Amino acid sequence: MPHSPPQPRPATPSITPTRILAADVLADLRGGALLDHAFERRTAGLEARDRRWLHELLWEMLRRRGWLDALLTERVRGGLARLDADVTDLLRLGAYQLLYMGSVPAYAAIGQTVELAKRRHGLGASKLANAVLRRIDRDRQDAADTGLAPMLPDDPIDALALRHSHPRWLVARWAERFGLVETARLLAANDAEAPVVVRPFGVTRDELVAALAGAGVGLADPGRDVTWARDSVQLASGTQLTALGAFRQGQFFVQDPASTLVVQYAAVPEGADVADVCTAPGGKALELSRTARAVYASDVSTSRLRRVVANVERLHADRVHVLAADARNPAVRPVDAVLVDAPCTGTGTFRRHPDARWRLKISDLAVMASLQRAVLRGAASIVRPGGLLVYSTCSLEPEENDAQVDAFLAEHPEFTPEPPPDGAVPAAVLDGDRLRVLPHRHGVDGAFAARLRRSDEVAA
């Protein structure tokens, strides 16, 4: 049989849709969008395999952004700062493919980035991308034994910030609090891939595991309990949840064990009326509804409330009543228990949201703390005498956690801290009467919570 002649590599390769989408998602981030939302919006029509590939490219590139920038800066005359932000993002994507994506041949990583740069910015940008990425490729081959690395600074904070691609100001704060060794562990935990953990709803854990296994869904380790949330189930990474029958039938919702711990720590009495005043996307409201008589789930954001409504409908969670309201001026009469799962900087969830570390500014801490103070004050007004107020965040920062609760208690003598009942949560996540979950110590997202009891006396 005659051989067909080898096909020449196309001189101007067409750009794959996933790479165009990657650049578009990063442009969305620069415009203020959150990674999760931009990704969901842009990838709705994509095949599962392409979605997984794009997810890895974006999430892992952002987890290494500082490191990649250092490598690029050493090879761009005048440094990265002089480039258009979109060109910088294209270089980051190209360098990540080149250095970390074993499935992408070097010619594709370079050629596709060059084409993308030409299409978005013209010939000059494409020449620059070609020169910089080719140099990285050459240097990578020369450094094959040791791995390609930028110059490491002498200052230990600078070095940690570079090695783990985190903003320096955050590393400096954490080093002061936790010390260098523990901070390095926290940074490494933030750089790890976040597992997908789901909570059975309306079915037992075993029934859910059987349904998922029947649909051919890989479980991370079917025989093993999820740390800190034994009745949850960890799915293999890359599972597209919304495509699962068990998802459509409302048999589970997604929740990191740290969030499950917050609700267990709250230990709201069975049959209570509960207000969850910062509810979206609704995971804790669903968890609370297992034992509450009613959960009044409110949020100030109507767009985020749509996700709560979709979850409540999908799971047939009849005890959750959704309403739009600002927690600073709550819309319900006094109830038995109020959960304030406050808006925060989210520094405990960096492994899940690798874009967050690049978005956060030191000034956000004061902005968040002021909002939290107002929300906590408003929420306190709807706790009935003798009722419970639970304040929680997914932040690791003292201004948003202990300092916030201490200031509230100083202003509100009618509230007293109260530990959860024995056995509500493992002792290892308690710090006195407060809940303190740290990514590097507990292997899950970070979380903080405080339980405060309102005195029985009605104000005159």
Ligand SMILES: C[S@@+](CC[C@H](N)C(=O)[O-])C[C@H]1O[C@@H](n2cnc3c(N)ncnc32)[C@H](O)[C@@H]1O
């Ligand atoms: C940490 S998230 C809540 C997560 C949610 N409890 C869960 O478990 O799924 C904080 C929420 O507070 C909401 N929020 C921010 N400011 C608010 C305010 N003034 N009143 C009510 N909700 C507010 C945000 O829209 C956001 O949905």
